[in-house]
Amino acid sequence: MIQFHRMEDESDKYSKELDVAVRVVHLACSLCQRVQEGLVSTGSDQVRSKDDHSPVTVADWSVQATVSWILSEFFGSQNVSIVAEEDVQTLSKADSADLLEAVVCTVNECLAEAPRFGLKSPDKALGASQVLEAISRCSSSGGPVGRHWVLDPVDGTLGFVRGDQYAVALALIEDGQVVIGVLGCPNYPMKKEWLNYHHQHYRSMSKLSLPTPDSWEEGCVMYAGRGSGEAWMQPLVHADKKLEWPNFARVIRVSSTDDPALATFCEPAEKANSNHSFTAGLAHSVGLRKKPLRVYSMVKYAAIARGDAEIFMKFARAGYKEKIWDHAAGVLIVQEAGGVVTDAGGRPLDFSKGLYLEGIDRGVVACSGASLHEKIIGAVYASWDSSNL
Incomplete structure (x- = not known):
């Protein structure tokens, strides 16, 4: 036990x-x-x-x-x-x-x-x-x-x-x-x-x-x-x-890196349900310099929890709804390992609404710490109006 x-x-x-x-x-x-x-x-x-x-x-x-x-x-x-x-x-x-x-x-x-x-x-x-x-x-x-x-x-x-x-x-x-x-x-x-x-x-x-x-x-x-x-x-x-x-x-434990220039960010390998171009623009505006790590599945959450990456961003294309089984386990593991996971408006993800993460503000952002998270959320607000998401 x-x-x-x-x-x-x-x-x-x-x-x-x-x-x-x-x-x-x-x-x-x-x-x-x-x-x-x-x-x-x-x-x-x-x-x-x-x-x-x-x-x-x-x-x-x-x-x-x-x-x-x-x-x-x-x-x-x-x-x-x-x-x-x-x-x-x-x-x-x-x-x-x-x-x-x-x-x-x-x-x-x-x-x-x-x-x-x-x-x-x-x-x-x-x-x-x-x-x-x-x-x-x-x-x-x-x-x-x-x-x-x-x-x-x-x-x-x-x-x-x-x-x-x-x-x-x-x-x-x-x-x-x-x-x-x-x-x-x-x-x-x-x-x-x-x-x-x-x-x-x-x-x-x-x-x-x-x-x-x-x-x-x-x-x-x-x-x-x-x-x-x-x-x-x-x-x-x-x-x-x-x-x-x-x-x-x-x-x-999550990484202690809080300098965007040194941070590794993950995004979905599949282009079908995520907007890579918006994420790329956001990464540039925050000062992320490393090439994105594109991996399948919740392995992205695992990478953050283990300290192998600092940021995971997913901005779904219009009409796509995030399902709870794609996030629930990974979110908790990252949080207990010291990380922060919210929607792109900075609000906690809501797992109480049934099969889908209803009410998500634009996308999902997971970070190894509060400092990087604040920078990403700030950049989302600054970049959103000019995006074609």
């Missing part, structure tokens, strides 16, 4: 939930690694397009089913409300039988490994109807009252199918506030400089220097509880090992 060092904060209240959440994200990362290796090596057809043309894979559905089953078994399905990205519409179609079979097989392979992570396995393999039910159970719409788990099974699916960065994100919201955040980043390099390269490239490059058996080269799970004032990072659990607490956990 996770032990917190400060007994008077909210995080102790959620220690059981955080313990299960960290373990299940470790398990989900193991699943994703196997599926990604298969996709990259075989060019598998186990990828579909959703209505918004974004990709969805066997891993998305399999992680959602796995996390749903574990949480329901541990806390009781009647007590668990889950908000998650995927539904069963595609899997339920007559021409998706092979896809559904692949998902069921992947889920059962994963759940069979659950004891390695200190979690319970089912007594016997789940059937297709049970897997579909587990995915369908994640149909809550959240809101301002009660407890809601928020899951993005594979955040950054485009990066995932390209063999690059992605994240598994799980958060717990209670009465509209994020109280637990867990972020699994299976391809996150431990050497900061490798973040600038495609994952497959730095993996092949890093093989030039032979790692020691216990070296921690890539992959981590980050987590935090609200009010603890601390965020933690653990390495992933290798195939032949068990998750033994505390699993080499170490505290992570």
Whole structure:
């Protein structure tokens, strides 16, 4: 069980939930690694397009089913409300039988490994109807009252199918506030400089220097509880090992850099839902000199929490609405690691309005500290009228 060092904060209240959440994200990362290796090596057809043309894979559905089953078994399905990205519409179609079979097989392979992570396995393999039910159970719409788990099974699916960065994100919201955040980043390099390269490239490059058996080269799970004032990072659990607490956990902290000229800023790799040109103009006006770090998924939040970058800015194109599962876990981890996350008007993000971050003022700004944050917010106000966002 996770032990917190400060007994008077909210995080102790959620220690059981955080313990299960960290373990299940470790398990989900193991699943994703196997599926990604298969996709990259075989060019598998186990990828579909959703209505918004974004990709969805066997891993998305399999992680959602796995996390749903574990949480329901541990806390009781009647007590668990889950908000998650995927539904069963595609899997339920007559021409998706092979896809559904692949998902069921992947889920059962994963759940069979659950004891390695200190979690319970089912007594016997789940059937297709049970897997579909587990995915369908994640149909809550959240809101301002009660407890809601928020899951993005594979955040950054485009990066995932390209063999690059992605994240598994799980958060717990209670009465509209994020109280637990867990972020699994299976391809996150431990050497900061490798973040600038495609994952497959730095993996092949890093093989030039032979790692020691216990070296921690890539992959981590980050987590935090609200009010603890601390965020933690653990390495992933290798195939032949068990998750033994505390699993080499170490505290992570945001960067102390407050000079814009020395700061690294992240922005989404995808251009579809973000305005890179406005961000570039804003970066120039603030005095950011470094080339932006463009990475998929909530790995951007992870980079700030770990001190590898100082700023994350996202200004969505007109009509795009930010979803809570794309931000909840990362926001809390950055905040507990000492960072600041608001909308572009300087107001906290509101996770109490359902599936979307309603009422966002222009965009999302995450910074390693208050000084940089104030400069970015000031520049937004100065630049906005002249932008074509």
